[in-house]
Amino acid sequence: xxxxxxxxxxxxxxxxxxxxxxxxxxxxDTVKLEVDPDEYVIDAIERIWAYHDRSLSFAHACHHxxxxxxxxRVNGVEKLTCITPIHTIARNGGIVQVDPLRNFPIITDLxxxxxxxxxxxxxxxxxxxxxLAEEPAGMPVRKSNNGEYTxxxxxxxxxxxxxACPVAASTPDYLGPAVLAGALQHGIKRQPGLLKLVDxxxxxxxxxxxxxCTEVCPSYVEPGTKIMQLRRNVVSERFANLFRSNR
Amino acid sequence: xxxPKAIIIGAGFTGVxxxxxxxxxxxxxxxxxxxxxANGTSGRTHGLLHCGGRYAVKDHESAIECIDENIILxxxxxxxxxxxxxxxxxxxxxxxxxxxxxxxxxxxxxxPIEELKPQEALSLEPHINPNLLAAFSVPDxxxxxxxxxxxxxxxxxxxxxxFHLYSEVEDFILDGSGNVIGVKVLDKTSDTNFxxxxxxxxxxxxxxxxxxxxxxGADVPVKxxxxxxxxxxxxxxxxxxxxLCPPADGDIALPQRRMMVVGTTSYEVEDIDYVPVTKDQIxxxxxxxxxxxxxxRDAKARGIYMATRPLVGAGSVGRSIARTFKCFDxxxxxxxxxxxxxxxxxxxxxxxxxEKMSDLVCQKLNVSVACTTQExxxxxxxxxxxxxx
Amino acid sequence: MSxxxxxxxxxxxxxxxxxxxxxxGSYAFILNRITALGLTFYLFLxxxxxxxxxxxxxxxxxxxAMLHNPIFVxxxxxxxxxxxxxxLNGLRVALTSFGIxxxxxxxxxxxxxxxxxxxxxxxxxRMFTA
Numbered sequence: 060x061x062x063x064x065x066x067x068x069x070x071x072x073x074x075x076x077x078x079x080x081x082x083x084x085x086x087x088d089t090v091k092l093e094v095d096p097d098e099y100v101i102d103a104i105e106r107i108w109a110y111h112d113r114s115l116s117f118a119h120a121c122h123h124x125x126x127x128x129x130x131x132r133v134n135g136v137e138k139l140t141c142i143t144p145i146h147t148i149a150r151n152g153g154i155v156q157v158d159p160l161r162n163f164p165i166i167t168d169l170x171x172x173x174x175x176x177x178x179x180x181x182x183x184x185x186x187x188x189x190x191l192a193e194e195p196a197g198m199p200v201r202k203s204n205n206g207e208y209t210x211x212x213x214x215x216x217x218x219x220x221x222x223a224c225p226v227a228a229s230t231p232d233y234l235g236p237a238v239l240a241g242a243l244q245h246g247i248k249r250q251p252g253l254l255k256l257v258d259x260x261x262x263x264x265x266x267x268x269x270x271x272c273t274e275v276c277p278s279y280v281e282p283g284t285k286i287m288q289l290r291r292n293v294v295s296e297r298f299a300n301l302f303r304s305n306r
Numbered sequence: 307x308x309x310p311k312a313i314i315i316g317a318g319f320t321g322v323x324x325x326x327x328x329x330x331x332x333x334x335x336x337x338x339x340x341x342x343x344a345n346g347t348s349g350r351t352h353g354l355l356h357c358g359g360r361y362a363v364k365d366h367e368s369a370i371e372c373i374d375e376n377i378i379l380x381x382x383x384x385x386x387x388x389x390x391x392x393x394x395x396x397x398x399x400x401x402x403x404x405x406x407x408x409x410x411x412x413x414x415x416x417x418p419i420e421e422l423k424p425q426e427a428l429s430l431e432p433h434i435n436p437n438l439l440a441a442f443s444v445p446d447x448x449x450x451x452x453x454x455x456x457x458x459x460x461x462x463x464x465x466x467x468x469f470h471l472y473s474e475v476e477d478f479i480l481d482g483s484g485n486v487i488g489v490k491v492l493d494k495t496s497d498t499n500f501x502x503x504x505x506x507x508x509x510x511x512x513x514x515x516x517x518x519x520x521x522x523g524a525d526v527p528v529k530x531x532x533x534x535x536x537x538x539x540x541x542x543x544x545x546x547x548x549x550l551c552p553p554a555d556g557d558i559a560l561p562q563r564r565m566m567v568v569g570t571t572s573y574e575v576e577d578i579d580y581v582p583v584t585k586d587q588i589x590x591x592x593x594x595x596x597x598x599x600x601x602x603r604d605a606k607a608r609g610i611y612m613a614t615r616p617l618v619g620a621g622s623v624g625r626s627i628a629r630t631f632k633c634f635d636x637x638x639x640x641x642x643x644x645x646x647x648x649x650x651x652x653x654x655x656x657x658x659x660x661e662k663m664s665d666l667v668c669q670k671l672n673v674s675v676a677c678t679t680q681e682x683x684x685x686x687x688x689x690x691x692x693x694x695x
Numbered sequence: 696m697s698x699x700x701x702x703x704x705x706x707x708x709x710x711x712x713x714x715x716x717x718x719x720g721s722y723a724f725i726l727n728r729i730t731a732l733g734l735t736f737y738l739f740l741x742x743x744x745x746x747x748x749x750x751x752x753x754x755x756x757x758x759x760a761m762l763h764n765p766i767f768v769x770x771x772x773x774x775x776x777x778x779x780x781x782x783l784n785g786l787r788v789a790l791t792s793f794g795i796x797x798x799x800x801x802x803x804x805x806x807x808x809x810x811x812x813x814x815x816x817x818x819x820x821r822m823f824t825a
Contacts, residue, residue: 271717
């Protein structure tokens with residue numbers, strides 16, 4: 060039933076997909092697919108929906124790692140499925156398990172509610188478009204002349220880091236790596252509201268250096284490094300506040 | 307007086323922009339979408355905010371639409387746009403010849419262009435083809451596809467629009483005379499069915515418009531036309547780079563995040579729920595992309611995918627606002643009241659398409675409220691999740 | 696893998712210790728927690744031992760004799776190993792918290808594992824041949 064794919068030297072891979080409808084028990088459905096090893100995991104999921112099971116629900120939009128919608132756990136590891144070639148996570152004849160992200164409420168099947176992440180990113184004032192001249196130091200970007208260009212900042216709010224973080228697994232109140240890295244973009248210099256938000260028990264001090272966030276981030280944000288940088292900024296800002304006039 | 311009820315099928319660009327427009331005009335809007343926001347064609351756009359240059363020779367109407375909407379979108383939703391400009395570059399003598407008509411066309415369509423010496427272009431964009439013969443700077447831009455759609459959806463939601471995602475319209479509800487008075491929906495999150503009643507149903511399903519209209523016994527002459535996009539793993543340029551030639555395959559390369567996206571091709575298919583990538587198209591993008599930016603030849607492909615554009619069939623019956631998109635009133639075409647379709651178009655003109663569709667809807671329902679979307683700034687895209695359902 | 700309970704919850708505390716699908720930074724984190732628990736437990740034991748002093752020199756001497764039992768020596772070796780690992784990883788966490796050598800955090804972890812093994816062998820030999 061599968062239509063043709065990139066070329067004809069196909070692999071046969073089974074996909075064990077997490078399913079859950081409201082009010083029913085969670086379970087796994089397994090579908091065997093003919094795939095091209097160079098195709099992406101999202102292609103396989105989409106084919107399962109198109110040709111095998113129209114009730115399968117999953118999130119996706121851009122298919123080129125700019126929207127952040129298609130994050131899932133593939134064999135237990137967080138991946139952005141639109142840029143994860145099948146040959147990097149399976150072999151011919153193998154089984155791939157696909158689960159929704161952790162630490163977000165499951166809406167249905169592979170779809171999770173990313174609302175909390177988006178709300179927190181709004182809270183820390185992360186901007187998806189930032190003039191090059193305003194990008195904080197340490198975020199390697201292609202240089203341009205006189206900062207004339209604006210560019211989309213790197214974090215795509217995909218949630219992989221939050222899914223992978225062991226601290227986020229223990230409490231929903233932890234702001235999370237993406238949010239803390241996002242706060243760094245704006246900066247906490249002379250921003251008492253933002254400082255209070257990140258300089259808190261559920262903010263920058265909750266991190267226990269597992270660095271899973273940096274491991275899984277598909278967008279080169281390196282949230283773990285950003286959290287450590289933010290800690291230093293928080294300390295120097297608090298120190299500087301001692302010398303500023305109190306309000 | 308009760309608000310007129312509008313149901314919009316499809317939460318791609320046209321659907322969310324129409325939801326925004328109708329909500330502003332006082333409608334009770336419900337959007338029904340079988341997946342998440344912008345999961346069809348809209349999400350997969352490479353994200354070029356057209357200046358209109360591409361259409362300046364053969365299609366002045368489209369070109370003017372593009373430049374006008376380009377300016378409006380920069381005003382109402384700057385949050386998701388990189389206003390970095392673009393370049394049109396000529397690489398062959400044929401390109402140069404075309405260039406002469408192109409300059410005239412841009413002038414006729416009030417698209418501001420500026421000729422650059424090849425050296426100037428290269429110092430702006432060191433990675434473009436060093437053998438370029440001519441270059442023109444244009445007011446192109448790049449936008450984030452999903453976030454553009456979310457911004458419209460968020461604003462619509464703040465004005466009362468309701469969104470049912472992962473909910474598939476399985477059938478229309480018809481009255482005794484075959485007119486559309488509602489929809490039957492399968493909620494895929496719970497595997498349950500529900501019904502919605504309407505004064506008007508807007509079919510904003512883009513490439514699927516024909517399929518959906520078919521459920522009411524109508525049809526729409528939309529030709530689903532897939533094309534490939536390849537995203538390479540390095541941001542070679544800061545601006546959109548266009549080939550100065552008649553619209554062809556692979557004549558656009560633009561930056562998205564840390565990638566360059568090259569597109570596209572064009573062919574017809576029947577089944578568009580899944581369109582496979584073929585290797586020959588990947589090769590084509592590599593070749594054409596490398597002509598614009600030689601570094602692409604050695605770059606790694608980060609994502610490769612197909613996007614299916616809805617092209618409206620030529621010479622078709624229907625209210626022709628512009629040749630790129632069309633609104634179809636089912637009452638005029640098939641004597642079925644209560645259903646209108648909008649299809650065709652491009653991402654850059656989403657707001658305009660919504661305006662024309664909403665004008666038609668208002669006319670049909672005797673609502674005399676004018677469009678204000680060209681001025682109303684959109685909310686932050688994140689508000690779509692912050693606002694309660 | 697069974698049905699995941701997906702939500703952040705302190706009820707999922709045991710999931711910290713699940714190393715599947717995780718990378719070296721998480722292993723360091725997990726071992727840090729285990730050694731911390733072990734050392735804390737040992738601290739309580741240590742206080743109990745000191746409490747023996749309060750009873751009197753005979754009770755204390757009897758208790759000390761018991762500690763020459765190989766099982767207790769092994770237990771003490773575990774404490775030493777835990778102390779070495781926890782201390783070294785603590786240095787690693789301190790370094791990364793100051794933004795030093797973060798891109799090398801995995802290599803540093805491997806290095807300190809090696810040092811822990813070497814230190815463990817040294818002390819094992821010392822303690823069991825005393």
